[in-house]
Amino acid sequence: MSTAAIRALPRETLVNAVLALALLAAPLIAQMLDEPFYVSLATRVAILALAGVGLNLALGYGGMVSFGHAAFFGLGGYVAGITALHAFEGSDFMTWPWSVGGSDQLLVVWSVAAVVVALVALAIGAISLRTSGVYFIMITLAFAQMIYYLAISLPTYGGEDGLSIYLRNQLPLGDSNDPLTFFFVCYGLLLAALFLSARLVAAPFGVALQCARMNETRLATSGIAPFPVKLTAFVISAVITGIAGALFADLNGFVGPSMLSWHRSGEIMIFVILGGVGRLFAPLAGAALFILLESLIGGMTDRWQLFLGIMLLAVVLFARGGLIGLLAGKVRHD
Amino acid sequence: MTEALLELKGLSKAFGALKASDAVDLTLMPGEIHALIGPNGAGKSTLIAQVAGWLHSDAGEVHLLGRNVSHWSVAARAGLGLGRSFQVSSLASEFSALGNVLLALQAREGGAFRFWSPLRGNARLRDEAMAVLARVGLEDRAELPVASLSHGERRLLEVALALAIQPKLLLLDEPMAGLGPEGTRNLTAFLRGLKEEAAILLVEHDMDAVFALADRISVLVYGRVIASGPPEEIRQSAAVREAYLGDSLC
Secondary structure (H helix, E strand, C coil): CCHHHHHHCCHHHHHHHHHHHHHHHHHHHHHHCCCHHHHHHHHHHHHHHHHHHHHHHHHHHCCCCCCCHHHHHHHHHHHHHHHHHHHHHCCEEECCCCCEECCCEHHHHHHHHHHHHHHHHHHHHHHHCCCCCHHHHHHHHHHHHHHHHHHHCCHHHCHHHCEECCCCCECCCCCCCCHHHHHHHHHHHHHHHHHHHHHHHHCHHHHHHHHHHHCHHHHHHCCCCHHHHHHHHHHHHHHHHHHHHHHHHHHHCEECHHHHCHHHHHHHHHHHHHHCCCCCCHHHHHHHHHHHHHHHHHHHCCCHHHHHHHHHHHHHHHCCCHHHHHHHCCCCCC | CCCCCEEEEEEEEEECCEEEEEEEEEEECCCCEEEEECCCCCCHHHHHHHHHCCCCCCEEEEEECCEECCCCCHHHHHHHCEEEECCCCCCCCCCEHHHHHHHHHHHHCCCCCCCCCCHHHCHHHHHHHHHHHHHCCCHHHCCCEHHHCCHHHHHHHHHHHHHHCCCCEEEEECCCCCCHHHHHHHHHHHHHHHCCCCEEEEECCCHHHHHHHCCEEEEEECCEEEEEECHHHHHHCHHHHHHCCCCCCC
8 A cells, every 4th residue: 555545544544553563563573582471461452352342332332331241251261161171071061951061172162152142141131221321330230240159159160269271272273372373363353353343333233323322212213123233232242252251261271250250341341441432443452551551560569550540530531532532533423 | 085194092191190191082194284282281292202102101092004003112113104303303413414314214224233234335325315415405414413513404404314214104393493483484384395295293382383384283281182173273262262371372
């Protein structure tokens, strides 16, 4: 592309491209400098950003302030952990009415995670979306807490101690134990989710979803019932976050109740808000900033969240468009 | 006899002891403008909400195009051909005027469950949306965000959005509100030209507009229809004069 053609692009597209390339470059450079820790750090950013991409669909575009997305993140993680456990032990997940064993294949894990999370999100959404505002926030939180305590009360799967994944789940091609390969997998899924979001948001579905955020009355009056649109978006959003959870468990080789806790819900929400609510690449910008703060300032002081808090305050008070808004200007609506 | 587009049968709604609408019978025939008038608090807004589907009635039935839609959702009634405008503009505030019309058009074009192709990329739909805007004279304002339109322009956009769903009948809740004399004159002329395309149930406080437009007028007082008939008859009715005592009906 010529420089003139690049200049003609909207600024937000450029900012997004730079962010995506920076995340791609970071682990490559780290690998060259033989700093494996930073490869794993970049993988964390990609995974948490993916979780945020899921939430952004519900929160940013649909105006559904879910404070329970950790439930989907953690469920995805537990699916990865439980299938790996049974594959490792050679035991069955259930024997009646038919026998279901474990699996150590990532493609299987992701598919199962997607189905499980979709079903749970369908149930949670169908009930929660009958409320709105503060009640919606609280009811999604309540559901997430129920799942949190359920996980704690399951000794078979580690209870409070969680579950170790001794062997990372495998890919059909390539070695998922290689840190850089695993990064590329996470990065690829992140880009795929971003692309999917971009298409969804511009399609009739996304336009209806955004209208549901601005004015449900207008949507219904146009002949489109808001509830099914919002519920579908909620489920898609949950599935994306759930897949991120499965990746996160495989990255850490561990899944525990902390993945389901409300702190995690808040963290995913912070990525979206720091990056800029309803901006496509906000979760990536937010997650990257979050992880950078955590590892840079967190290396100097345990009180690094104080700085995070100040930054969050600044964004909420002065820069409603978040990081992306700061870099790319106000949102352009059609 | 031609079939009524809209027929209300004994429609009632009470809020506690207050009967907001009380056994209302009302019809809207093809090609007519039926005005609904009444003093403040007479229950006009409640009745509109019952017809559009926002409020569930305690008793009675709403028939739309010959079908009993009493338990249908707002969206389903709109899908059947019920267009409406609001007393206070109700728009998708961050979208442009064009974006609002496109949204209204998409319901008829296959609904919201299309996930891949951009709505904006549909040139045919876009042309149709521009044509709808042109009907109310907003084609030059198409790309502006709704928030930067004037009050009058937003009122016109409301009407355009009601038209965009290709309605069989229109429910217009005070479309003239806040328009000023010239705006009211223009909209009056526009609505007169519209009634062959879609019959109109008109709630309006501007009595000049009502008597200039309406083929029939129903008067609502304390939730009851106390009089219904051609404008001349309503003008002469003693009961109506009493209800409007001190008001500027004549």
